[in-house]
Structure formats: C-alpha cells, structure tokens
Amino acid sequence: MEHGAKSRYEIPVLIAVVTLTLVIYVARHAEWFGYLQLSAGLSLILMLLVAGSLIWILIRTLDGNPAGRRMVFLYVAVAVVLPLSMQLTQKIEVTPEVNQLYRGLQALPHGAKVLATFDYDPGSAAELQPMAETFFKYAFDRGFKVIIMGLWPQGPAQANMALTKVLSEERYKVKSLRYGVDYVNLGFQSGNEFVIQRMGGEFKSMFPTDYNGTPYDSLPIIRNVKNFSNIDYSFNLSAGYPGTKEWVLVGVDQFGFKMGAGNTAVQTTGMYPYLRSGQLIGILGGMSGAAEFEEITKYRGKGTKFMLSQSFSHVVVVVFIIIGNVAYIMFERGRATEKKKKA
Amino acid sequence: MKRSTYIVMAVMALLFAVSWYFKAATYHGNVMSPLVAGFMITLAAFLTLAIISFVYQDNPFYKFAEHLFVGISAAFWMCQSFWSTIVGNLIPRISTGLSKYFGQPYRDEPWNFVYWLPVILGILLLLRLSSKIGWVSRWALAFIVGTTAGLSFIRYLRSDFMEQISSTMVPLLAAGNSGESLLSNITLSATGPFVAMLTNWVIFLGVICGIVYFFFSKEHTGLFGRASRVGIWILMITFGAAFGYTVMGRITLLVGRLTFLYKDWLGLIS
Amino acid sequence: MKREVPLFITFFVGTLLIASVFIPPAESWGENFSVYFDIIAVFAFFLGGGNLLRIHLQKVASKRPDWGYSIVTLVAFLVMLAAGLFKLGNPGGISGNLTTAQSWFQILFQNIMSPLGSTMYALLAFFVASASYRAFRAKNRDATILLVAAFIILLGRTPFGTMLTSWIPPQYDLLQVPNLAIWIMSGPNLAGQRAIMIGIGLGIVSMSLRILLGIERTYLGDDR
Amino acid sequence: MLFRVAIAFACLFIIAGVAGQPAGDTALAVQQTIAPVTSLIATNHEYDNGTGIDLIWVPSIDDRLAPSRVTGYEVWRSVVGGSGSRIAELPAGANKFTDEQCSRESTYVYSVVAISVAGNAVSISTAPIQPAREWINLHRLNLLAIAFLVSAAVIYFIQSARSGKKLFVRKIAGLDAVDDAIGRATEMGRPILFIPGIQDMDDVQTIAAITILGRVSRVVADYDTKIKMPVSRSLVMTAARETIKASYMAAGRPDAYNDDMVSYVTDEQFGYVAAVDGIMVREKPATCFYLGAFFAESLILAETGNSVGAIQIAGTAMPAQIPFFVAACDFALIGEELFAASAYLSNEPKQLGSLKGQDVGKAVALVVIVVGTMAATIGSAWDVTFMNQLWSALKVVFQTN
Incomplete structure (x- = not known):
C-alpha cells in the first residue's frame, strides 16, 4: 500500500x-x-457534489496526478453509505429469467408443497436474505406448504431468521400459520450432493427429525411426503458449493422436479447454461434479482431499498474505469511507445 | 509502544464502553441478558470496523480481529465436523453404547463394519507424527487421492464434457424457419426470432473457437490460429461479463455490512 | 512396499469407484467413500489443530514479534472448542442441536465469527472496484474486449445505462444497453463458459487417469 | 420367467378391469363419485439394485374433465403376506410413479386411489411383483463408451510418448514465468507464497496444485529461496509437507527442509483469507502462486498481493473465479491449463502424451458439435428425416442420466 x-x-x-x-x-x-433521512432535494445536491468531486479527480488525473486505490475505496464507501439514508426511489425493470421464475410459482395450486433449500451462510445473507423473505411472503399468501432444509450448516438458521421476520408482520400474524402444518424446517444435513441423492429415495432417511428434534412422521405437513415425487416445486437459495449446480445435476436431472433458484450475483453467470437447457425454470441473480422479485410479487422490501446504493456505487465504478482509461491513454501508452523507440 | 498508540487504545476502550452501556440499555429480547447482548453487538460492530480498517492499512485492530477469527473459526469447523461426521455418521454405525450417549439412533445396517476402514486409515494418517513409521500415512493419502480421482473422472466426464456437448447441439435456425422467411424479417428486437438465431450462432461458433483455443498439441497458425484467436476473444468477453456482473454482488455485501453498522448498531436509519 | 502399496491403493480404489457407476448394486459406493473421506478428514484435524496450537505456543514461548496476538488465537481456539465439544450452554445438553440459539457455540458464531466473516467478504466491494480501476484499461486488443464487455454489463445494470439508450425503437431494442448486457450474458458468455467447462472436463479426466496409472504421484512425496 | 408371468397377469387384470367397468359409470358420476384409474401396471425398474418398481396407469376419466374432479392420487403398496400402507400422494393428472423403497426379498401388490371431494375410488390391484436386480446398468453404456474412448486416447499417447515419439506442446503463458518469478524472489531475499486453494484433497484441483508445488518447491530448493504455504485443510498440509520434503531431498538438501514451511490456518474460508492477507502485508512476498480451487477469496488475495508488489501467478478451474485472476494477476492459467500445467512442468514425455490424448477428446467434441448442430439445423428447418435421426442419435449418445 x-x-x-x-x-x-x-x-x-x-x-x-x-x-x-x-x-x-x-x-x-x-x-x-x-432517523437520518435526507429529503429528495438534499439527496440530489449531495449526489451532484459527489459527481463534481469525481470530475475534479478526472481533472487532476489529466494534470498527471492519478488517484490511488485508497481514493477508489473512499468513493465506494461514500457511494454505498449515502443512499442508505436517501429518500429516492428507482424504477426496476423485471428481466425474463425473474419473470419465468415468477410464472412457475404462479402456476402452482393453493396448498402446493414447495421445498425451500437454504444453501448459504451469513456471509451472503445481504444478497439472499431479501429473496428468502419475499419468497416466504409470497408462499404464505398463496397458501403453499413450505418445507425448509439446508446443505450448509447455517442455512436453516438463516431460514428461521427470514421466517421470524416475515411471521412477525401483522399480515401474516392474522393468518396464524402453524409450524409443522404450513411450514417446517428440517434442518441441516451433512453430505453435500449425496444428501440430494439419498433424498431421492426417502426424505426421512436424511432427516429423521426436524430442526427441533421432532420426529419426521409426527409433522402433518411432511407425513405424506416420501421423496421428490411429492414435491411440486423446489426453490433453492445458494451461495456456492453445494448449491444450485448440485441441485440441478443430482436432483433435477435424476428426479425431474421443477426448480427455480436465487443465487448470488457471482454464481448467476455459471447458471445460465442450466436456464437455457430448461433444467432451471428461472433464476434470481444477486440484489437486482431480489429487487426484481420484490417488484413482480409486489412485496417491496430490502432489495428495492438497497438498489439505490447499488446503482450509485455502480456509477462510481464505471466513472473510475473511465478515469483509469483516460489516465492510461494520456500517459502510460505514450510512455510505452517511447520505450519502444529507445529500444 | 508509542504514546499515540496508548491514546488510540484508550479512546477505543472508551467508545466500546459507551456503546456497551447504550446498547444494553436499549436491548429488549429474550435470548440473552441485556448486558451480554449489549456487549456482543458492540463487539460485532468493533470487529466489523477492525476488518474494514485493513483496506487503509494493516494495524493492531486488524491483527487482533484476524487472530481472533483464526482461533474461533478453526475450532468452529472442528466442532462442526466432529458432530456431523463422527457423531452423525460414524458412531451410529459402529457403537451402540456411544450412539446412546450422544442421543443418536443406532443404524443397524449389514455393511456397518466397513466404517472401520476410514477409522483405521485416519489412525494411519496420525502415525505421520512418528518419524519411524510415518510413511504409512501415505496409505491414507493414497486412498483419498484414489477416491478423488475415481469420483471426479465420472462426474466431470458427465457434467462438464458430455452434458455441455449435448446441450450445444441445437438448431441454428428457429424451427419451421427455412431461411427465407427469416431473412425477410430482420429486426434487432431482443425477443425477436433473428436475435434468437444470432444467439444460437454465437454460442455455436463461440464454443467451437473456445475449444480450439485450448488445443495444446497443435500449433496455433493459419485457420486454426485464427479460430483460436476468436476463441480468446470469446473468453475475454466471458471474463469481462462475469467480472462486471460480479461487481454488483460484491457491493451488495458491503451494503449488508454497512446496514449492520448504521441500522443495527448505530440505529441511524430505519 | 513404501512405493508400491500406495500406488496400488490409489489404482484399486479409483478403478473400483469408476466401475461402481456401471454396476447397480455398487452404485452407492461413491457416496459411501465420500463419507469415509469426511471421517479421515476429521482425524486430520488432529494434525492441523495440533500444528496451529504448536505454532502459536512457540510464538508465545519465544516472545517473537506480535506474540500477544498469538494468545488471542489460542484463547479463542480453546474457548470455541470447549463450547462446541461440550455443548456449553446448550439447553438440550450433549444431544442438543449444535446451532441452538442459546448455546455458547451459536452465540460466539453469531456475534464474532459471522460478523468477521461477512466483513472480510464485504471487503471485496472495495477490491472489486480497485481491480476494475486498475485492470480494465485498453492496453491491447484482448484487454480492450475485456474492458468493453465489462463496461456494457456494468452500465446495463445502472439506471444511467437504461436512460442512455431508452430512445432506441423496439425493433432494434437489442442495442439498448440493459438488453445488450443480458444478451452478452446468455450468448457469448455462455459460449465461453461451455468451452471452459468442456476443457475442464477433459483436463480432470486426463489428470485422474494419470493419478490412477501412477504417472502423477507427487502427492505421495519421496519414493525412497 | 417370473416377469412374463407378471405381465400376463397384469394384462389379464387390465382386460378384466376394462371389461368389468360397468356402462353405468357415467351415471355413477352424476351421483358425485368418481371413476378409478385404469390399466395400472407395475414393472420392474430397470437397471437398479432391485429396489425400484415402476407404476404406470391411465388417470381416472374424471381427471380429464375441466376442472378436474380428482384432487390427487394415493399410491398404496402391500407386501404379499403382510400389511398395506400408503407410500405416496400425487397431484391430479399424475400417471406414473416409481417406488424406490422396495426390497428384493419381497413381493408387492400396488393399487392407486383416486381422491376427490365426493369420495375415493380404488383401482384394481396390480399383479404381485418382485423387484429384480441387474448387474450392469445398460442405460450408461454411452458413458462407458465415451469414458473408454477418452481414456484410450490418453493412454495411447502416453504409450507412444514413452516409446520416444516427439510431441509438440504449445506454450502455456505463465508457466514459463515460474522460474523467473522464483529467481526474482531469491534476488530480493523475500519469500514465495504458495496458496493451494481452499478445497480439500477431495478436489482434483487441489491435487493438481500439489503436483505443481512439487515442481515449484524443487526450484525453490535449488535456489535456496524461502517458501511459505499457509493452507486451509489439514490433509492438504500433510500432502504438501510430503511433497516439499521430497523436493528438498531430490535437490540434495534434506537438512534445509522444515515442517513450518507449510502451516495449517483454519478451515474457514474468510478466516483463512484474513490470515493470508496479514501474512502478505507483513512479510511482503515477492511472488505469489494461487493454484487450485478458489471461491470469492480469489480477488481479495490477488488485490492484496498486488498492493504489496508481488508477481502473481494464478490458475483455477472454477469458472466463476477465472475472470478475477485474469484481471488482477500477472499470469493466469485458465481452466484446463491448470491440469495441463503439472504435465507441462514435469517435462516428462509420458505426461505430455496425456495432453495430446486430451486434444483427441476436444477433437471429438468439435466434430460432434459441428455434425450435431448441422444435423439439427437441416433436420428441423427442411424436415429431413435422416438428419433428425442423426441428431437424436447423437443426443442419446451424449445425454447422461
């Protein structure tokens, strides 16, 4: 440094x-x-100030003083922090892959059994937790029976956090949803993709009890769920291995259930092949996927709120790439050709 | 240590105490006592700040956080795998007494004795500590590497080789379009048939050129060389796209952490 | 003996597992062997954990620079180990769920390990920005292609990009930046991913064969 | 034999079932009861260990009404000479089910119950059936054939290389830089950092990293450079120590080897990264190798390494992480190149031969993709039967199950 x-x-x-x-x-x-809340006018003024200072950096770069990496760090921090207290909203366009996932959910009947698999830990919660919350809201409103499990040790705990949050909302309190009847958390099982393989035979063999230690058969929601053939839809949230890829290769390919997935933005690119080949019916990619999912299901929440920070810092990164290239074309490229002449 | 170091330490300790006091005073929950909860959330916030400070430069707070992290997490995974692997998978197959002790149902299956094999190999591995018969630990390594090679051979042949080939074989013209009708209707509509066809062509040619780039035993000259150059361009687009796409995900993570600081700790935003 | 037995074990186990895929009664072997691997890996923890303890104890004993921090590691390690192995504070006792909210193990995880891990992960936001600033420069043709692709995707995910090209009529809407970004992801990106995957598949198959045949045996160390 | 008898029985039952269905079925429907499913047949699930039975049936005619009057089906199974139980609940419209929980020792009888609000209708039971075990999975013959083809190509070229045939192998950027990078560290008197990814020995990439380590540590031993290798898995620690020790012995300097060159940090991804970052900024390595399976930490490592001015050589087969290494490191091995690297660095003819074998695999992939795509295009656009057949034949060969 x-x-x-x-x-x-x-x-x-x-x-x-x-x-x-x-x-x-x-x-x-x-x-x-x-609470700290900046009015729309003040927000715009602040944004203009930031933009102005970026132009100043560009001018300094042209003068031969390129910004160091710490300057980039500072701007990223500012671009993320400021919008958190701004009262601006941003229009969100729904992409086809999110739309497809939504259509898949929409086609399910009331009372459909949905397997929600949580393969992530707190590290990726920023991206996936909003998806989980929206999913639960939608599922409970449509009367789906939700079966939760995880291939990551902390997955089921993350599911519980999202559940607690959703169920504490007035709208769901009045539904008086019951654990074991309307939803169940089977917990974590070690063994990665082999868990999926074995669940193809019998869920109970992998989850003799649920998260709280209640025997499988004494939970009404799953008493009659033998294996994937009794599941109408599977929704996977994943941040890596084991995750969506394993669910597709071991689960969907062999047992043929329908699956939609929510992934971290990084993972999403790798999932496009499965989307195209139809092994996945839809995919939510990163925070924008979460925001789009909130948009299409009309449950606006965290995803929509955080998109402003996202967009703002995106613009900052784009501007810095431009500044970097300007600096490169102005100086280093000249230097490179000079060197060649000398040699 | 310099005097300024002591001052910084003292200021941090003071801040910690203030935060502890206020967090404990405002806590309402039922899992922990307010005093513990106030301490824990303050600690979490300070550790968050300590790690973030690393982007500026290495410092004692980062060092502290780093060493704490290493100690806690090493033990975390040891416990995690002890309970899920040894207690969850091994003991219920080899010992009724221990299964009972740990509250695990004993799994009475015919081939249970095979589970002694990894136990023996595990013990062989530990013999590495002896300089005389340390070489037997290689048996365990050989077993592991053999398992890996055997399993990966089939797994990757199926999912990365065969599956990708079979899903690349798609019609380049949309079904029912024998060329003429398509050419009379060229639009660059993102959802139109022409773009769909274009995409198929790009994928087809891209995969071909990409594979050509990976050829090791043929000189990349002539037509082959040109294809391999297109291949590297395709790879560069892939890398650029994946990188650009990732920027968003990474920023989300920071949003998540800063929300923790601003909302859960400082309580500045709703 | 020191040389042949390990090579034979590798060959035998590997071939057995490949064969098992084609023999229905043996199909579950792959899965069982993975469990065996996990069990052996737990034994290996004695070596790893022992190494961690030894290094930090040595550092403290010989008062090498920064030895104070080693005490932090040692204390954290031992406290967490005790909390996890004896399930301290767990209402269910020794057979309770490891990740029950009230247990020490989970409290330490939630309040120390999880914020540390998430924040370390979040540093990527800074690094991804500085890497873009530094690496995305039009140095040569390859780098320019990388830059342009990244730039389109980045721009396509900002409202600015949407605004910039929203005037393009629907019959040419592929040229709108957000649509172009999606097209790059599902067209060229997919092609590149596939080519890489096909290559990796072959690379792993060939590597596995070299291992099974004993041509690749560096991991076994010295032959003598 | 038993199988045929079962089929014969099943046919008999179907005929009986169809014939036995009274013409007044529709009249019954008016009275709000529903028709049962018909043509229920149980057959052995092919190519398994004798644990599966396939059921197929024609859904109740009331299921074909819109809206369907059937709310779902239940599959019941009874062991001959034992009790019966419900084994599955299926949605309306279902017409097949595979029971994978059978035992080879038992004989089963199945029936399907159509459920409706008005009442349930039980189908005629299947003939008794006992699942059979097969010894070879013929569904996977294509996998076997392709595995055989690729292996044969690799082994053939290894053999021909062994017999002294000269093979051309193209340059792999980055690998030629290995020696220079180590030399640089020696000159600067700073250590080399070797990171073998964060996966355990059950990942081929880690094994590839360890084999490259064998070569790197050989040079390190020759130059007398310091090497530092923090690892995140205990087993990798063990294997890496064996490897480095062997290199030092081969270089004739066993006394210079020390177990502390490789140290275990923690299994936790980011705990490990935090520690490695600390090592980087404090010890300022001149050269960093990142080879193996990487996840999100790839860029944290590469950026920190860059900030301390290290030469960085990276390689991974994690498609999602290659972009970061390409962007932030001086040299990056892309996917397959990581596996080729160990063969390339060893410079042994037989190892290089395997690279040529891989190329045969790629040639096969190229030909199949070109032929298959052309067949698909011509077949679907101009409806050429032969081309369609060719396409589906290729699909069958390369489809996995």
Whole structure:
C-alpha cells in the first residue's frame, strides 16, 4: 500500500471522526432526533457534489496526478453509505429469467408443497436474505406448504431468521400459520450432493427429525411426503458449493422436479447454461434479482431499498474505469511507445 | 509502544464502553441478558470496523480481529465436523453404547463394519507424527487421492464434457424457419426470432473457437490460429461479463455490512 | 512396499469407484467413500489443530514479534472448542442441536465469527472496484474486449445505462444497453463458459487417469 | 420367467378391469363419485439394485374433465403376506410413479386411489411383483463408451510418448514465468507464497496444485529461496509437507527442509483469507502462486498481493473465479491449463502424451458439435428425416442420466 503524507493528518482526522460518531451515537440513543433521512432535494445536491468531486479527480488525473486505490475505496464507501439514508426511489425493470421464475410459482395450486433449500451462510445473507423473505411472503399468501432444509450448516438458521421476520408482520400474524402444518424446517444435513441423492429415495432417511428434534412422521405437513415425487416445486437459495449446480445435476436431472433458484450475483453467470437447457425454470441473480422479485410479487422490501446504493456505487465504478482509461491513454501508452523507440 | 498508540487504545476502550452501556440499555429480547447482548453487538460492530480498517492499512485492530477469527473459526469447523461426521455418521454405525450417549439412533445396517476402514486409515494418517513409521500415512493419502480421482473422472466426464456437448447441439435456425422467411424479417428486437438465431450462432461458433483455443498439441497458425484467436476473444468477453456482473454482488455485501453498522448498531436509519 | 502399496491403493480404489457407476448394486459406493473421506478428514484435524496450537505456543514461548496476538488465537481456539465439544450452554445438553440459539457455540458464531466473516467478504466491494480501476484499461486488443464487455454489463445494470439508450425503437431494442448486457450474458458468455467447462472436463479426466496409472504421484512425496 | 408371468397377469387384470367397468359409470358420476384409474401396471425398474418398481396407469376419466374432479392420487403398496400402507400422494393428472423403497426379498401388490371431494375410488390391484436386480446398468453404456474412448486416447499417447515419439506442446503463458518469478524472489531475499486453494484433497484441483508445488518447491530448493504455504485443510498440509520434503531431498538438501514451511490456518474460508492477507502485508512476498480451487477469496488475495508488489501467478478451474485472476494477476492459467500445467512442468514425455490424448477428446467434441448442430439445423428447418435421426442419435449418445 502506498504511504502518503500521513501521521500529520491521521490522528486529528481520526479524532474528529470518532468524536462525530460518538456524538451522533449518543444523540440517537438519547433520541434527540429521529432517523437520518435526507429529503429528495438534499439527496440530489449531495449526489451532484459527489459527481463534481469525481470530475475534479478526472481533472487532476489529466494534470498527471492519478488517484490511488485508497481514493477508489473512499468513493465506494461514500457511494454505498449515502443512499442508505436517501429518500429516492428507482424504477426496476423485471428481466425474463425473474419473470419465468415468477410464472412457475404462479402456476402452482393453493396448498402446493414447495421445498425451500437454504444453501448459504451469513456471509451472503445481504444478497439472499431479501429473496428468502419475499419468497416466504409470497408462499404464505398463496397458501403453499413450505418445507425448509439446508446443505450448509447455517442455512436453516438463516431460514428461521427470514421466517421470524416475515411471521412477525401483522399480515401474516392474522393468518396464524402453524409450524409443522404450513411450514417446517428440517434442518441441516451433512453430505453435500449425496444428501440430494439419498433424498431421492426417502426424505426421512436424511432427516429423521426436524430442526427441533421432532420426529419426521409426527409433522402433518411432511407425513405424506416420501421423496421428490411429492414435491411440486423446489426453490433453492445458494451461495456456492453445494448449491444450485448440485441441485440441478443430482436432483433435477435424476428426479425431474421443477426448480427455480436465487443465487448470488457471482454464481448467476455459471447458471445460465442450466436456464437455457430448461433444467432451471428461472433464476434470481444477486440484489437486482431480489429487487426484481420484490417488484413482480409486489412485496417491496430490502432489495428495492438497497438498489439505490447499488446503482450509485455502480456509477462510481464505471466513472473510475473511465478515469483509469483516460489516465492510461494520456500517459502510460505514450510512455510505452517511447520505450519502444529507445529500444 | 508509542504514546499515540496508548491514546488510540484508550479512546477505543472508551467508545466500546459507551456503546456497551447504550446498547444494553436499549436491548429488549429474550435470548440473552441485556448486558451480554449489549456487549456482543458492540463487539460485532468493533470487529466489523477492525476488518474494514485493513483496506487503509494493516494495524493492531486488524491483527487482533484476524487472530481472533483464526482461533474461533478453526475450532468452529472442528466442532462442526466432529458432530456431523463422527457423531452423525460414524458412531451410529459402529457403537451402540456411544450412539446412546450422544442421543443418536443406532443404524443397524449389514455393511456397518466397513466404517472401520476410514477409522483405521485416519489412525494411519496420525502415525505421520512418528518419524519411524510415518510413511504409512501415505496409505491414507493414497486412498483419498484414489477416491478423488475415481469420483471426479465420472462426474466431470458427465457434467462438464458430455452434458455441455449435448446441450450445444441445437438448431441454428428457429424451427419451421427455412431461411427465407427469416431473412425477410430482420429486426434487432431482443425477443425477436433473428436475435434468437444470432444467439444460437454465437454460442455455436463461440464454443467451437473456445475449444480450439485450448488445443495444446497443435500449433496455433493459419485457420486454426485464427479460430483460436476468436476463441480468446470469446473468453475475454466471458471474463469481462462475469467480472462486471460480479461487481454488483460484491457491493451488495458491503451494503449488508454497512446496514449492520448504521441500522443495527448505530440505529441511524430505519 | 513404501512405493508400491500406495500406488496400488490409489489404482484399486479409483478403478473400483469408476466401475461402481456401471454396476447397480455398487452404485452407492461413491457416496459411501465420500463419507469415509469426511471421517479421515476429521482425524486430520488432529494434525492441523495440533500444528496451529504448536505454532502459536512457540510464538508465545519465544516472545517473537506480535506474540500477544498469538494468545488471542489460542484463547479463542480453546474457548470455541470447549463450547462446541461440550455443548456449553446448550439447553438440550450433549444431544442438543449444535446451532441452538442459546448455546455458547451459536452465540460466539453469531456475534464474532459471522460478523468477521461477512466483513472480510464485504471487503471485496472495495477490491472489486480497485481491480476494475486498475485492470480494465485498453492496453491491447484482448484487454480492450475485456474492458468493453465489462463496461456494457456494468452500465446495463445502472439506471444511467437504461436512460442512455431508452430512445432506441423496439425493433432494434437489442442495442439498448440493459438488453445488450443480458444478451452478452446468455450468448457469448455462455459460449465461453461451455468451452471452459468442456476443457475442464477433459483436463480432470486426463489428470485422474494419470493419478490412477501412477504417472502423477507427487502427492505421495519421496519414493525412497 | 417370473416377469412374463407378471405381465400376463397384469394384462389379464387390465382386460378384466376394462371389461368389468360397468356402462353405468357415467351415471355413477352424476351421483358425485368418481371413476378409478385404469390399466395400472407395475414393472420392474430397470437397471437398479432391485429396489425400484415402476407404476404406470391411465388417470381416472374424471381427471380429464375441466376442472378436474380428482384432487390427487394415493399410491398404496402391500407386501404379499403382510400389511398395506400408503407410500405416496400425487397431484391430479399424475400417471406414473416409481417406488424406490422396495426390497428384493419381497413381493408387492400396488393399487392407486383416486381422491376427490365426493369420495375415493380404488383401482384394481396390480399383479404381485418382485423387484429384480441387474448387474450392469445398460442405460450408461454411452458413458462407458465415451469414458473408454477418452481414456484410450490418453493412454495411447502416453504409450507412444514413452516409446520416444516427439510431441509438440504449445506454450502455456505463465508457466514459463515460474522460474523467473522464483529467481526474482531469491534476488530480493523475500519469500514465495504458495496458496493451494481452499478445497480439500477431495478436489482434483487441489491435487493438481500439489503436483505443481512439487515442481515449484524443487526450484525453490535449488535456489535456496524461502517458501511459505499457509493452507486451509489439514490433509492438504500433510500432502504438501510430503511433497516439499521430497523436493528438498531430490535437490540434495534434506537438512534445509522444515515442517513450518507449510502451516495449517483454519478451515474457514474468510478466516483463512484474513490470515493470508496479514501474512502478505507483513512479510511482503515477492511472488505469489494461487493454484487450485478458489471461491470469492480469489480477488481479495490477488488485490492484496498486488498492493504489496508481488508477481502473481494464478490458475483455477472454477469458472466463476477465472475472470478475477485474469484481471488482477500477472499470469493466469485458465481452466484446463491448470491440469495441463503439472504435465507441462514435469517435462516428462509420458505426461505430455496425456495432453495430446486430451486434444483427441476436444477433437471429438468439435466434430460432434459441428455434425450435431448441422444435423439439427437441416433436420428441423427442411424436415429431413435422416438428419433428425442423426441428431437424436447423437443426443442419446451424449445425454447422461
């Protein structure tokens, strides 16, 4: 890492930041003011300020002072933080793959049995948790019977978090959904794709009890669920291995159930082959997938809210790529040709 | 240590205490006592900040967080695999007494004795600690590598080789379109038939050229060389696209962490 | 003996597992062998964990630089190990669920390990930005293609990109940046992914064969 | 024999069932009861270990009404000489089911119950059937044939290379840089960092990384450079130690080897990354190798390595991570090149022969894709029967199950 002129500024800046944080923190907890919410006008002014400073960086670059990586870091942080307290909304266009997934869910009858598999951990929760919440909302409104399980140790715990959140909403409280009747959490089972393989025979062999230790057969929702042939739809949320790929290769290919998936943005590219070949009926990719899913199901939540941070920081990255190329074309390319001449 | 280090430490300790106090005062839940909960959320917030500080430069807070992380997580996975593998999969097959102790139903299956094999190999592996008969640990390694090779051979042949070939064989013209009707109707509508056909052609030629790029034993010259160059372009598009697509996912992660700091800890946003 | 037995074991086990795919009564062997692998890996933890303890104890004993941090690692390791192995604070006792919310194990996981892991993961937001800034430069033709593809995808996922080209009429809407981004993902990207996968498939098949035939045996260490 | 008898019985039952259906069925329907399913046949599930029985039937005629009056089906099974039980619940419209929970020692009888709001209708039971076990899975003959073809090509070229035939192998960018990169570290007096991915020995990529390590550590031993290898799996630690030790012995300097060159950190992905990042910024390695199976950590490592000014050589077969290595490292091995690298670096003719064998596989892939696509295109656009047959034949050969 580069070492600029530090120590002279570092300590005062640190103290200033710490003091400011402390004051805001104490003030917030003593309830001197409400939540931080910037009005639309103020938000626009702030955005323009950021844009202006980016232009200034571009000018400095043209003067021969390219920005270092820490400058990039700073702008990413600003671009993510600012929109969190802004009151702007953004129009969300639904892509075909999300639409397909939604159509698949829509086609299911009331009371359909849906297997929701949670293959991620808190690390990827930012992307997948909003999908999980939207999915539960939709499933409960449509009266689906949801069977939850996980191939990652923390998956079922993540499912429980989403469930608790959704079920605490007034709209679902009045439905008085019952554990074991309307939904069940089978918990985690180790063994990766082999768990899927064995579930093809009998779910019970892999999950003799549910997450809480209740025997499989004493749960009405799954008492009659032998294996995948009793499942109408499978919804997989995954962040890596084992995940959607294994569910497709071992599950869908061999046992032929219908499956839709929500993936982290990174994983999504690798899933397109399965989408095209029809092994997956639809896919939600990353935060925008989550936001689109919220849009099409009309449950606007976290995904929609966070899209502003996303878009803003995206623009910042794009601008920095432009700045980087300007700097490269202006200086380094010239230098490279000079070298060639000398040689 | 320098005096400034002590000052920073003291300020951090003070901040920690303030946060602990306020978080404990505002906590309402039933899993933990407010004092523990206040401590835990403050700790989580400070550790989050400690890790983020690494992008600026290495510092004592990051070092602390890093060492804490290594210790906790190493033990985490040891416990996790002990309970799920040894207690979950091994003990119910080899010992009725221990199964009972751990509250696991004993699985009485005919081939259970085979499960002694990995136990023996595991013990062989531990013999590595002895310098005299350490070489027997290689038997365990050989077993593992053999398993890996055998399983991967079939798995990848099926899913990465055969499956990808069979799904690339699709008609290049949309069904029922014998060319003429298609050519009279060229639009660049994203959902139109011409683009669908174009996509099929791109995939077909792209896969071909991409495979050509990977040829090792043929000089990449002439037509072959040109195909391989197109292949590398296709790969570059793939990499660029995947990278660009990923940027979003990665930013989401930061949104997630900063929401934790701003909402769950500081309580600044709703 | 030191040389032949391991090579024979590799060959035998590997061939057995390949054959088992074609023999219905043996079809479940692959799955069983994976369980065996997991069990052996747990034994290996004695070696790994022992190594971790030894390194940090040595550091503390010889007071090497930063030895204080080694104490942090040691304490964290031992506390977590005790919490997990004895299921401290678990209402279900020794047969309770490991990840029950009230257990020490889960509390430590939720409040220490999980924030640390998520934040380390989140650093990628910074790194992905700095890598884009540094690597996406039009240095040569290949790099330019990489840059253009990445740029279109990035732009296609911002409202700015939507605005920029929304005037293009529907019969040419492929040229609208968001549609173009989707098309790149489902066209050229798919082709590249497939070519890579076919290559990987062959690479692994050939590598596995070399291992089974004993041509590749570096992992076994010294032959003598 | 038994099978034929079963089929004969089944046919008899079907005839009986169809004939026995009274003409007044529709009249009954008016009274709100429904017709049972017909033509229920049980056959042995092919190519399994004697655990499966396939059931197929014609759904109740009331299921074909719109809206269907059938709400679902239940499959009941009874063991001859034992009790019966419900084994599955299926949605309306279902017409087949595979029972995979049979035992070879038992004989079963099945029946299907059509469920409706008004009442249930039980079908005529199947003939008793006992599942049979097959010893060879003929459905996978295509897999066997292709496995055989590829293996034969690889082994053939290994043999021909062994017999002294000269083989051309193209340059793999990055591999030629290995020696220079190690030399650079030696000159600068800084260590080399070798990261074998974060997967265990049950991933071929890790094994490939270990074999490349064999070659790298040989050079390291010759140059007397420091190597540092933090790993995230205990088994990888064991294998890596064996490998490096062997290299030092081969270089004639067994005394310079030390177990601490390889150290276990933690199995946790990001805990491991946090520690490796710490090592990078504190020890400032001159060269970093990232070879093996990587996930999200690929870019964290590559960016931190770049920030300390290390030369970085990376290689992985994780399609999702290759882009980051390509963008952020000096040299990147793409997918298959990782596996080719160990053969390439060994410089042994027989190892190089296997690369030629792989190319045969690629040639097969090329030919099949071209022929198959052309057949599909011509067949579907101009409706040429032969082409359609060719296409479906190729599909069958390359389809896996």
